[in-house]
Amino acid sequence: MVTWNNLDTLASFQDLKKADRVNLVEAMAGENGAKRVKNYTIPMAEGFAFNYAAKQVDDNVLEALVKLAKEAQLSEKFKAVYNGEVVNTGENRRVLHHMTRGQLGQAVEADGVDKRKFYVEQQERIADFANKVHAGEITNAAGEKFTTVVQIGIGGSDLGPRAIYLALENWAKKNNTFKMEAKFISNVDPDDAAAVLNSIDVAHSLFVLVSKSGTTLETLTNESFVKDALKNAGLDASKHMIAVTSETSPLAKSDDYLAAFFMDDYIGGRYSSSSAVGGAVLSLAFGPEVFAQFLEGAHEEDKLSMNEDVLQNPEMLDALIGVYERNVLGYPATAVLPYSQALNRFPAHLQQLDMESNGKCVNRFGERVSYPTGPIIFGEPGTNGQHSFYQLLHQGTDIVPLQFVGFKNSQIGTDVVIQGSTSQQKLCANVAAQIVAFACGKSDENRNKNFEGGRPSSIIIGDQVTPKTIGALLAHFENKVMFQGFLWNINSFDQEGVQLGKVLAKRVLAHETDGALKEFSDLLNI
Known part of the structure; x- marks a missing residue:
């Protein structure tokens, strides 16, 4: 039987606090560091590896974390999620975003329908629509093909799909799967919509309005902005717009849209990229096959999150180390640092995913918790961040744990050799150097040039940004956030x-x- 208890009531958490602290400078020096890099690595889906050698853990701390995971029943709680139990206590709802990309457990029936079949049906409807757009079977009033798709949404209806589109745009062009340019309108600031509209040919643009309730003020305001632009161009807005919404919203059966595709209340906005929210715009931009690959990568990572062996479960271990850093070592923030320009908006998505999920001060029963919960999340791609906020990360008064993401190969497949190395080699050299610099530091009699080190980091290493790898990466962070919510005994889903x-x-x-x-x-x- 699953029980929900506050973190500070668990005996294993009290033991974790007593574990000896790891001197990271010593642990990562010389041959000790080399052994850690080899030993503290977990394989992930789609060729990824999660390496936590530069974290402030050793075998004793890891043993305590394993005990914490078992006492907190992390595996059992994840099982409750994918088997459709009501774990979103704040809204009395199931949490089913995993089911948009595959079946992990038993069939789940809600609202009188099999939810996995419902999600697959929406994916098939979207695929059929996208294929008809690409084939020129669905066109503008002049019988001409749509060349641009514009998503109108905010929060989870924008950040995740936008981050994934930008991650795959160059890959799709290189692999001949690029179908339509995608743009995004999110901010209610009229300058946002105006900038997008001024950059496109509205006569050849298809707009995707995303609002689960059909009442989101910012989104409906931007829809009116777009409709006004279409009208001024002499175009029928209803021939240029589709909706992604719930079946019960006022948008569902409106004549204002060419088609409507559906989501439901069991998928929160920040977890919705693998639903119709991401499916429509990404299928139109890259083709349904590419979106299917994205879902496959996410599902493969979800399956790893089911592993009851903590030390072979990258999401669970990442979550546990994060809680150790937050609640024992007292670090208030985490920086997400992808060394890939393709992931330039991924940290923005993770800000919402993590801070909206775990930025809570009451537990699942509405009682105030007496310990810190979700950290502050921020980040930018390397190497740009190195010339921005790394000064504080290296020599500031606060220690900020770091999560690097790196890839062995670029998306473009071509490169130049300058001063004996390629651009990609220079990029990878920088991330390797930063990990060691943060961990080991450098002594100098000039205090201004002294680096104390002891700054912990982990890295997720992959081969290349592809639909499958971006899906796996997204699932990793979604499940990490979920496991941390379980540990803090908060509701990560409202x-x-x-x-x-x-x-x-x-x-x-x-x-x-x-x-x-x-x-x-x-x-x-x-």
């Missing part, structure tokens, strides 16, 4: 923290304000 601001904004727009809210409204000339 997001009440985004609601209050929306309510007050509506009051401002209705001019129902007083006090500070009225004064700020006046200052902003609303």
Whole structure:
């Protein structure tokens, strides 16, 4: 039987706090460091490897983490998720995003339907629609092919799909699967929509409106902006728009759209990239086969997350080490540092995924927790970040754990040799150097040039950014966040923290304000 207990009530957590701290500078020096790099690696799906040699753990700490995982019943709780139990207690819902990419456990029936069959049906409908667009069977009013697809959405309806599109854009062009350019409109700031509309030919553009409820203020505002632009161009907006929404929303059966594809309440926005939210835009941009490969990579990583052997479960171990850093070592933040320009928006997606999921101060029962929960997440691609915020990471007063992501090969397949090495070799050399520099530091009598070291990091190493590898990478972080939520005994699947601001904004727009809210409204000339 699964029990839900606060982290600080677990005996194994108290033992973990007593474990001797690891001196990372000593642990990573010389042959000791070489042995750690070889021994502290877990294989992942699609050729990835999770290496945690430069983390502040040793065999004793790992043993304590294994005991914590068992006492916290992490495997049993994940099993409850994929078997369709109601683990989203805040909204009294199942959590089924894993099922969009495959069946991990038993069949789950909800709302009178088999949910796996429902998700597959939507994928098949999207694939059929995308193929018809690409074949010129679905065209604009002039009978001409659509060349651009524009996603209108915010939060999870934008960040994940945008990050994945950007990750695969060059790969698709290199591999002849690039079908349509994709653009994204998210911010209610009119400059966002205007910039996109000014960069495209609206007559040859297909717009994807994404809103589960069909009532998201920012998204509907941007839809009106787009419809106005289509009207001004003499075009029928209903012939240029599709909707991704729930079957019960006002958008579901509207004549304003060429077609509507469905999601449901069991998939949160930040977990929705593998649903119709990502499926429509990515299938139109790259073809349904590429989206299917993305789902396959995610499913293969999901299967690894089922492994009850903690030391062979990369997501569970990554989560446990993160909780150790947050709740025992006291580190407040984590930097995600992909050494791949293709992943330039991936950290932004992970900010939402992690901070919206685990930015909670009450447990699953609404009781205040007495320990820190989700860390601050930030990041940029290397090597750009090295010339930005790495100064603080190397020599600042706070230690920030680091999660590197690196690839052995670029997407383009061509490179130049300059000063004896290729660009890709220089990129990989930088990430290898940074890991050791952060861990080992460098002594110098000039305190301004002294590096104390002891700055922990892990790295996920892959061969190349492809649809399957980006799917596996996404699943890794989704499942890591889930496991950490289990450890903190919080609900990682609702997001009440985004609601209050929306309510007050509506009051401002209705001019129902007083006090500070009225004064700020006046200052902003609303």
